[in-house]
Amino acid sequence: MAKMGRPRTFDRQKAVVQAMHLFWEHGYEMTSLSQLKANIGGGISTPSFYAAFGSKEELFNEAVQCYLETYACVTDSLWDDEIPPRDAVELALRRSTKMQCESGHPKGCMVSLGTMSAPTPELTHVVEPLTASRSRTLQGFVRCVERAIAMGELSKKANARSIGIAFNSFLLGVSILARDGVEASDLDASITELMKLWDIEVCQPK
Amino acid sequence: MAKMGRPRTFDRQKAVVQAMHLFWEHGYEMTSLSQLKANIGGGISTPSFYAAFGSKEELFNEAVQCYLETYACVTDSLWDDEIPPRDAVELALRRSTKMQCESGHPKGCMVSLGTMSAPTPELTHVVEPLTASRSRTLQGFVRCVERAIAMGELSKKANARSIGIAFNSFLLGVSILARDGVEASDLDASITELMKLWDIEVCQPK
DNA sequence: TGACTTATAGACTACTCGATACATAAGTTC
DNA sequence: GAACTTATGTATCGAGTAGTCTATAAGTCA
Numbered sequence: 119m120a121k122m123g124r125p126r127t128f129d130r131q132k133a134v135v136q137a138m139h140l141f142w143e144h145g146y147e148m149t150s151l152s153q154l155k156a157n158i159g160g161g162i163s164t165p166s167f168y169a170a171f172g173s174k175e176e177l178f179n180e181a182v183q184c185y186l187e188t189y190a191c192v193t194d195s196l197w198d199d200e201i202p203p204r205d206a207v208e209l210a211l212r213r214s215t216k217m218q219c220e221s222g223h224p225k226g227c228m229v230s231l232g233t234m235s236a237p238t239p240e241l242t243h244v245v246e247p248l249t250a251s252r253s254r255t256l257q258g259f260v261r262c263v264e265r266a267i268a269m270g271e272l273s274k275k276a277n278a279r280s281i282g283i284a285f286n287s288f289l290l291g292v293s294i295l296a297r298d299g300v301e302a303s304d305l306d307a308s309i310t311e312l313m314k315l316w317d318i319e320v321c322q323p324k
Numbered sequence: 325m326a327k328m329g330r331p332r333t334f335d336r337q338k339a340v341v342q343a344m345h346l347f348w349e350h351g352y353e354m355t356s357l358s359q360l361k362a363n364i365g366g367g368i369s370t371p372s373f374y375a376a377f378g379s380k381e382e383l384f385n386e387a388v389q390c391y392l393e394t395y396a397c398v399t400d401s402l403w404d405d406e407i408p409p410r411d412a413v414e415l416a417l418r419r420s421t422k423m424q425c426e427s428g429h430p431k432g433c434m435v436s437l438g439t440m441s442a443p444t445p446e447l448t449h450v451v452e453p454l455t456a457s458r459s460r461t462l463q464g465f466v467r468c469v470e471r472a473i474a475m476g477e478l479s480k481k482a483n484a485r486s487i488g489i490a491f492n493s494f495l496l497g498v499s500i501l502a503r504d505g506v507e508a509s510d511l512d513a514s515i516t517e518l519m520k521l522w523d524i525e526v527c528q529p530k
Numbered sequence: 531t532g533a534c535t536t537a538t539a540g541a542c543t544a545c546t547c548g549a550t551a552c553a554t555a556a557g558t559t560c
Numbered sequence: 561g562a563a564c565t566t567a568t569g570t571a572t573c574g575a576g577t578a579g580t581c582t583a584t585a586a587g588t589c590a
Contacts, residue, residue, distance in 0.1 A: 123536025124586040144443040148353055151578060163539055164579075170537085174578070226439075233503050234440040237350035252504060283506065283514035287497030294496045297439050298458060300489065308489035311521065318524045329566025330556040357548055369569055370549075376567085380548065 128159025130170060138181035143224035145235035146178050146244055175244055182247045185228045190251065192217045196258030203266040204316050207259065207285055211309045215292050219302035226293035229255070256286045266316075276319045288312055334365025336376055344387035349430035351441035352384050352450055381450055388453045391434045396457065398423045402464030409472040410522050413465065413491055417515045421498050425508035432499035435461070462492045472522075482525045494518055 136157050140149045151174055155167050162170075171177040192213035195206040218226050232248035260282030266272040292305055342363050346355045357380055361368050368376075377383040398419035401412040424432050438454035466488030472478040498511055 121536085122534075122588045124538070126537065145440055148440075148443045150576080152576080163537095165540090165581090166538060168579070230500060231440055233500050234351055234354075234437055237354045249504065252500070256501075256506075277513060277517065279510060280513040280517045283501070283510055284494065284517045287501055287511075287514065288490060288494045289497065290500045291493030291496030291498075294436060294439050294458070295462075295489070295493055298455065300462075304485060304489055305493075307483060307486040308493065311483065311486045311490045314524050315517065315521050318520050327566085328558045328564075330558095330568070332567065356546080358546080369567095371551090371570095372568060374549070 126170065127166075128162060133158040133170070134177070134180050134184050137177050138184050138228070139223055141178055141181050141235075142185070142228040142231075145232065147236060147241065149174075178244060179247070182228070186247070186251060189217055189223070189227075190229060193255055193258060196255070196262055199265070203262040203269070203271065204313075207262050207316065208309070208313055210258070211285065211289055211312070212306060214289055215296075215305045215309060216302060218292055218296040219305065225296040225299075230290050230293035231297070252290075255289075256282060259283075259285045270321060272316075272319045273321050281315070281319065284315060285312070332376065333372075334368060339364040339376070340383070340386050340390050343383050344390050344434070345429055347384055347387050347441075348391070348434040348437075351438065353442060353447065384450060385453070388434070392453070392457060395423055395429070395433075396435060399461055399464060402461070402468055405471070409468040409475070409477065410519075413468050413522065414515070414519055416464070417491065417495060417518070418512060420495055421502075421511045421515060422508060424498055424502040425511065431502040431505075436496045436499035437503070458496075461495075462488060465489075465491045476527060478522075478525045479527050487521070487525065490521060491518070 137149075137154055140153055140157060143149075144153075151164070151167065154174070154177065155162050155164065158167070171180070193210040195201050195209040195213070198206060201209065214227065229248050229251045232245055233252075235248070236242055236245040260278050263272065263276065263278040263281045267274055267276055267278060288308075295305060296302075343355075343360055346359055346363060349355075350359075357370070357373065360380070360383065361370065361373050364373070377386070399416040401407050401415040401419070404412060407415065420433065435454050435457045438451055439458075441454070442448055442451040466484050469478065469482065469484040469487045473480060473482055473484060494514075501511060502508075
């Protein structure tokens, strides 16, 4: 049975993607309803917007969900136990950096740059999924180091949390550098340097 | 000769510092005139604000200048040729991280977090001093690595720009981690790990 | 055909934004 | 004292914010 009532003049899923790009670029608060309406299916009216999405906040949540299910997957290797931990870390860094510098969408990572998106305490909950995702990624890096220690690849003396924070902090910084226009090749080369941090912790053969 | 006219009811320099803290926390756009007025000397009126500072943008510029001349000095070691380059890098990282986690002002670095402060192209110039400062800091890190190579401390094969980007990206990430509530001690420990990146590039004695 | 359902368009609400006009208050200088 | 200078308070501006009301258009179902 087909849907009843007057059909929508725009593609709802495409609209969520367009909204995601706007929120990604400008943050939650700085993306206005006018911008969103203007960029959805060649422009829609206010009631159409509210009928389709409920509110700005609900659309933001959908956009974040969409981001997490697509672009954010570049760091999935951090939780893949099939991949050797060193490769998992390097893959996450290289894939994420490459994604953040791609054309066709805003530079940087929506999750990282979302720190400033809701500067007032009342709006903290809006941006909570982003905070949670950052926390999860940090845990992912730490987890890989822990796995390497458990496997005997890294020394038992290695500080998993400190090393994990180092990799994670580097990756967060990439968002800002990508926004500032640093070339993807430069960032990729700096990952090669950063990975030496791993190699220096490797257990020396006796 | 004392100043003519009715005296101001608030301390202008203190007001700039208070404004700096607000801009630091919320960014340029998300800091409203109401907030600024309310937080200056127990509350001032609109005309008093404009008489004293000209406009929101001019006050922001003053606040940025104030930041650069005070808090931002934590990375000054990067341009101090009296300090051995490795120490200069480590000092900049540790001092900046410590400052970013201090209480008494917003967490993170105003310069780093200012990326998102002016999301529209028309406002890019407002935030230009912050962009310039980020670029300068990156150059500072690269410069230290170059100095170490010239001194023979680091291998001639070392890629100064890549290594500099790695240190700089880490430090940019610290702003986001500090906002997210990561402990200063954890960040400091991760600096210890990161500095191994330097040591691995050191010329091996033959 | 007519009842039902959903989306649309235009007008409008209450509020906040940054910024200004005008009259007045509070000082210094002569 | 009067003239001058600067800051202040009240009241307001036009624009933009998120969101709502009412009526109508455009479909499906019986």
